Amino acid sequence: MQLNFRVPIFDVKNLSFEVRGQKILSNISFEVYNGEYIAIIGPNGGGKTTLIRLLLGLEKPSAGEIKIFGKKLANFKEWYKIGYVPQRASLVDENFPATVEDIVKMGRTARRGIFANFSKEDKEYVKDAMVKMDILHLKDKMVGTLSGGQRQRVMIARALASSPEILILDEPNTGVDVKSQHRFYTLLKKLNREDNITILFITHDIGVIADDIGRLFTINQKATICNDPKKTLSCEDMSELYGIEAHLLHKHKHEH
Amino acid sequence: MIEMFEYDFMQRALVAGVFIAILASVSGTFVVLRRYSLMSETLAHSALVGVAVGLVAGYNPLWVAVVAAVLAAWLIEYLRSAFSLYSDAILSILLSGSLAVAVIIVSVGGSFNNSLFSYLFGSILSVSYEDVLTIIVFGTASLIFLLLFSKELYFIAYDEEVAKTSGIKVAFLNFLLVTVVAIIIALSIRVVGSLLIGALMVIPTVAALQYRVGFRNTMLISLFFALFSVFFGMGLSYYFSLPSGATIVLCVIAIFIFSLVINKK
Numbered sequence: 001m002q003l004n005f006r007v008p009i010f011d012v013k014n015l016s017f018e019v020r021g022q023k024i025l026s027n028i029s030f031e032v033y034n035g036e037y038i039a040i041i042g043p044n045g046g047g048k049t050t051l052i053r054l055l056l057g058l059e060k061p062s063a064g065e066i067k068i069f070g071k072k073l074a075n076f077k078e079w080y081k082i083g084y085v086p087q088r089a090s091l092v093d094e095n096f097p098a099t100v101e102d103i104v105k106m107g108r109t110a111r112r113g114i115f116a117n118f119s120k121e122d123k124e125y126v127k128d129a130m131v132k133m134d135i136l137h138l139k140d141k142m143v144g145t146l147s148g149g150q151r152q153r154v155m156i157a158r159a160l161a162s163s164p165e166i167l168i169l170d171e172p173n174t175g176v177d178v179k180s181q182h183r184f185y186t187l188l189k190k191l192n193r194e195d196n197i198t199i200l201f202i203t204h205d206i207g208v209i210a211d212d213i214g215r216l217f218t219i220n221q222k223a224t225i226c227n228d229p230k231k232t233l234s235c236e237d238m239s240e241l242y243g244i245e246a247h248l249l250h251k252h253k254h255e256h
Numbered sequence: 257m258i259e260m261f262e263y264d265f266m267q268r269a270l271v272a273g274v275f276i277a278i279l280a281s282v283s284g285t286f287v288v289l290r291r292y293s294l295m296s297e298t299l300a301h302s303a304l305v306g307v308a309v310g311l312v313a314g315y316n317p318l319w320v321a322v323v324a325a326v327l328a329a330w331l332i333e334y335l336r337s338a339f340s341l342y343s344d345a346i347l348s349i350l351l352s353g354s355l356a357v358a359v360i361i362v363s364v365g366g367s368f369n370n371s372l373f374s375y376l377f378g379s380i381l382s383v384s385y386e387d388v389l390t391i392i393v394f395g396t397a398s399l400i401f402l403l404l405f406s407k408e409l410y411f412i413a414y415d416e417e418v419a420k421t422s423g424i425k426v427a428f429l430n431f432l433l434v435t436v437v438a439i440i441i442a443l444s445i446r447v448v449g450s451l452l453i454g455a456l457m458v459i460p461t462v463a464a465l466q467y468r469v470g471f472r473n474t475m476l477i478s479l480f481f482a483l484f485s486v487f488f489g490m491g492l493s494y495y496f497s498l499p500s501g502a503t504i505v506l507c508v509i510a511i512f513i514f515s516l517v518i519n520k521k
Contacts, residue, residue, distance in 0.1 A: 056421045057420075057421070058417060058420065058421065077423070078423075079421060079422055079423030080422060080423060082421065084418055084421045084422070086415070086417060086418060093414075095465055095468075096289065096413075096414060097289075097464075097465055097468070097469060097470060097471050097473075097474035098414060098470060098471055099470040099471075101470075102410075102470050102471050103414070105407075106407075106410070106411045106414065106415075106418075106419075106422075107422070109407050109408060109411045109419075109422065109424065110419075110422040110423040110424050112407070117407075118407075140470075142468050142469075142470070144468070158418075162422065
């Protein structure tokens, strides 16, 4: 394996975010390195999605600094290196005139100049992404006719089409059935191990992910970074993080 | 139907009509998908302020209408971003406000007459060479913009936030889109009229959406519907002495109803 000077993909220092005086995130610092597989968990309203929006430049921090690939966020231009799959991925407008291929092509849009149409190379990337997500056979289908699990794979294929180095997913399993969820985590793991794509995702499926992930970030206004996820996922820690919800979560875990 | 084009004024109307059909339907696809349908109505009314100023001050109303509509579009975008107001409420306020201003200007200036009426409802007979030239020049520029940025605008229409995170200049393109839409609306009021242009912009796309096909085909179907309505509407208007704008709009509504019925699930 090649030893390289490890510039983190994300380098977050003392990040805080507040809205109208209300603290959402407070003094968060962490790094994300190439090849990592990281899950973010935490209670609703704890600031998980806000954190991701800050990382993507969709919100401006109240304090602190974010560096992406060693550059300050404001100076970062190579956004195609980051694939983003938002929370509502499976909730598309059913009437929107888009085939699966139309959607996946969007992943190449920003890489093309304004004057250029999609090239042969773009089409190859689009096809590869659809093959990886096992949706090539659906390419001419209207996206509104797909199931939740299929739509989710379309959204990930779109993110993959720009050949990103990191995938950021916000609760990708919202609106997806259990069978598809398993298939989904297998795919994520494969992308991480075989294609060396760094993965950072928000989830509630704590029981499912414990065996696969490398690190776990727990976010509830403050961040706790855990390098040994299996240890963190004990009931006591969950209680601390989630408060009263922990018992429910724990019970839920055993039911499966 | 050929002999109606032996007249100069019908030739001008045809050229203007074809251009407007192309512009309205292509821009209309983005307008509908971005949920800007009501905005087209508001801009059409704002364009009337320009028409009123033009009529009273003696400038070409079409040129001043373009300026007024563009300024209104920018004002809407500014109000949307700077204040926490409901965007449909902003549109509604600007719509009635513009109309009120236009009526006052015209009535104070003493030109409350047939020429304003022709801008409200469109009039094929009154399309001049200068109008045709204005439509071709501004229309071509607008069309080039829309086609150049179509894949970016499409992405933004589908998912503005993801488009932004992938590095697309969303704010800038939104600004350009509303500017171009304002120009197209102002150009169209000569042929279809300011009270009716919203229909020509929105309905062909809504009708095309009923066929549930991909983006490119939706745009092509919408274009075909708009062209067909303009041709057919102008023909009916010529032979039966009907007002052109209203006839064109009724044609496009008939197509919409037809599309809705045959594609019913």
